[in-house]
Amino acid sequence: MDEALARRLSDRRGTPLPRYPLPGEGFGNFARFLGCYMAICRCFERPEDFHDAVVSLAERLRAQNVRYAEVTFTTMSHETRGVGRDVIAEGLVSGRAAAAKLGVSLRWVCAARPHPPRQS
Numbered sequence: 001m002d003e004a005l006a007r008r009l010s011d012r013r014g015t016p017l018p019r020y021p022l023p024g025e026g027f028g029n030f031a032r033f034l035g036c037y038m039a040i041c042r043c044f045e046r047p048e049d050f051h052d053a054v055v056s057l058a059e060r061l062r063a064q065n066v067r068y069a070e071v072t073f074t075t076m077s078h079e080t081r082g083v084g085r086d087v088i089a090e091g092l093v094s095g096r097a098a099a100a101k102l103g104v105s106l107r108w109v110c111a112a113r114p115h116p117p118r119q120s
Contacts (some may be wrong), residue, residue, distance in 0.1 A: 001040060002056060002060070003020045004041050005044070005052060005053065005056045006043070006054070007024070007066075008053070008075065009040070009043035009044070009049055009053075010043050012037075012043070012049070013022045013042070013043045013045055015042045015043045015044075017036070017039045017040065017041070018032075018035055018036055018039055020036065021074060023090060025065065026050070037077075041077040041081070042081065042087065043082065044078055045083060045087075046087065046091075046103060047058070047087055047088075047090035047091035048091065049091060049092065050087075050088055050090075050091025050092055051090075051091040051092075051094045051095040051098065053091075053095065054091070054092060054094075054095025054096060054098070054099060055095050055098045055099060055102075055108065057069075057071065057099075057106075058095075058098070058099030058102050058104040060104065061104050062102050062103060062104050066104065067103060067104055067105060068104070068105045068106075068107075069104070069105075069106055069107075070106075070107045070108075070109050071106055071107070071109065072111065073092070073108055073109070073110050073111070074110070074111040075088055075110065075111075076111070092108065096108075098119075101104060
């Protein structure tokens with residue numbers, strides 16, 4: 001995810017983000033990467049957050065002349081925070097429709113965590 005979108009989501013949700021690495025700087029270590037990743041994940045709460053991420057990806061792919069991509073996505077980091085699959089799906093579906101209007105076809109490779117068994 002590009003920094004501009006991460007900052008927009010952060011502002012929208014009032015969730016602070018750590019300093020992004022400068023271009024070419026890298027994260028330095030896995031702990032710093034994971035800290036940034038989890039902070040960004042906390043910015044995803046509503047369908048429009050997922051939608052905007054998909055559109056941003058489509059715009060970057062289009063700029064590279066990519067017209068089809070299979071994108072790996074996991075729901076786990078969002079579901080564990082209480083974001084429902086319905087919220088995630090709504091944003092992904094609307095984002096994919098917007099991507100198609102940009103001429104980019106996206107398909108999901110979803111690593112979904114199964115729901116825990118119901119307690120009787």
